[in-house]
Amino acid sequence: MTDADDLRARTRALLAEHPPATTSRADFLAARFDAGLAWVHYPEGLGGLGAARSLQSVVDAELAAAGAPDNDPRRIGIGLGMAAPTILAYGTEEQKRRFLRPLWLGEEVWCQLFSEPGAGSDLAALSTRAVLGDDGVWTVTGQKVWTSSAHLARWAILIARTDPAQPKHRGITYFLCDMTDPGVEVRPLRQITGEAEFNEVFLTDVRIPDAHRLGEVGDGWQVARTTLMNERVSIGGSTGGRESGMIAPLARTWRERPELRTHALHQRLVTLWVEAEVARLTGERLRQQLAVGQPGPEGSGLKLSFARLNQQISGLEVELLGDEGLLYDDWTMRRPELVDFTGRGPGYRYLRSKGNSIEGGTSEVLLNIVAERVLGLPTEPRTDKDVAWKDLAR
Numbered sequence: 001m002t003d004a005d006d007l008r009a010r011t012r013a014l015l016a017e018h019p020p021a022t023t024s025r026a027d028f029l030a031a032r033f034d035a036g037l038a039w040v041h042y043p044e045g046l047g048g049l050g051a052a053r054s055l056q057s058v059v060d061a062e063l064a065a066a067g068a069p070d071n072d073p074r075r076i077g078i079g080l081g082m083a084a085p086t087i088l089a090y091g092t093e094e095q096k097r098r099f100l101r102p103l104w105l106g107e108e109v110w111c112q113l114f115s116e117p118g119a120g121s122d123l124a125a126l127s128t129r130a131v132l133g134d135d136g137v138w139t140v141t142g143q144k145v146w147t148s149s150a151h152l153a154r155w156a157i158l159i160a161r162t163d164p165a166q167p168k169h170r171g172i173t174y175f176l177c178d179m180t181d182p183g184v185e186v187r188p189l190r191q192i193t194g195e196a197e198f199n200e201v202f203l204t205d206v207r208i209p210d211a212h213r214l215g216e217v218g219d220g221w222q223v224a225r226t227t228l229m230n231e232r233v234s235i236g237g238s239t240g241g242r243e244s245g246m247i248a249p250l251a252r253t254w255r256e257r258p259e260l261r262t263h264a265l266h267q268r269l270v271t272l273w274v275e276a277e278v279a280r281l282t283g284e285r286l287r288q289q290l291a292v293g294q295p296g297p298e299g300s301g302l303k304l305s306f307a308r309l310n311q312q313i314s315g316l317e318v319e320l321l322g323d324e325g326l327l328y329d330d331w332t333m334r335r336p337e338l339v340d341f342t343g344r345g346p347g348y349r350y351l352r353s354k355g356n357s358i359e360g361g362t363s364e365v366l367l368n369i370v371a372e373r374v375l376g377l378p379t380e381p382r383t384d385k386d387v388a389w390k391d392l393a394r
């Protein structure tokens with residue numbers, strides 16, 4: 001078994017052979033992956049050593065102390081947090097070896113083609129169609145929406161309906177889609193912030209080989225649930241230290257601007273500070289649980305808390321600043337590579353946080369998941385569960 005001491009020795013050997021000061025970023029990251037130190041809990045040959053997930057922190061600490069470059073995880077978060085664990089769980093050996101290395105190295109950015117104009121909260125109602133031809137190639141037609149990073153992505157994780165005669169959850173198949181293929185059109189969606197980090201994606205007779213199917217035909221919903229559970233942990237499970245995330249700029253303003261303070265605002269700040277710390281520690285506990293298994297519905301509760309806290313904290317920050325809080329730094333239409341909550345002004349944080357209760361599963365849907373799968377409460381009546389998708393009213 002690989003233990004902490006072994007990992008420290010392997011990491012120090014990597015640093016000695018590839019000194020960060022004299023090794024290019026690309027070469028260092030490639031050497032790290034090949035040494036099994038990318039994600040240590042993955043199998044050997046796929047960037048890991050089959051070690052416990054909890055031991056990743058040992059490697060990360062050694063590399064950070066040496067000033068080693070990372071793989072810019074915020075830019076490739078969809079690939080790391082959603083695509084990779086799904087490919088690992090359901091991919092063929094050929095798929096794992098083809099996709100995981102360039103994904104982790106950041107050579108290929110990923111996006112997620114799940115939501116549709118008529119299938120957001122009720123994702124299983126999706127209508128994008130995939131039809132298998134005699135040549136073993138699927139033809140996909142439909143529209144996806146709210147797609148982060150589609151304007152940057154080379155690959156996408158995609159779910160499409162392959163059997164409309166089945167009930168909506170059972171007629172779906174999961175694919176890996178090349179975003180550079182003919183028929184894929186990406187259009188920006190300008191948000192309330194002025195930016196367009198989201199996109200709508202139109203798929204017109206896009207041809208996907210069966211070799212890029214993930215999981216069995218018709219089992220796409222089961223595969224997608226793995227992605228969704230990892231997504232919610234990825235969004236809500238911040239890895240920062242105490243007073244990190246959205247609470248950080250608010251606390252800093254409070255300390256640096258004593259003239260803005262009031263007793264009522266202080267009480268609200270303390271309450272939110274404590275709740276943010278509780279959420280951070282809950283996220284840490286959830287990551288420790290992941291070390292011995294797979295993400296479960298508990299991640300939905302964490303993402304719920306993340307959305308509520310971000311909106312309340314950013315609202316208090318704007319209120320604390322008074323007239324200054326109404327200012328906005330830049331309405332320029334941009335298509336950013338990542339969401340930067342703490343690198344922008346309070347107006348941006350206030351506006352952007354409104355989307356936190358929609359992206360990654362709406363708060364209403366997540367409340368149902370927590371109620372039914374965590375608390376064990378009775379499920380809501382669902383009259384469409386056993387009805388063929390083609391017979392559902394739309």
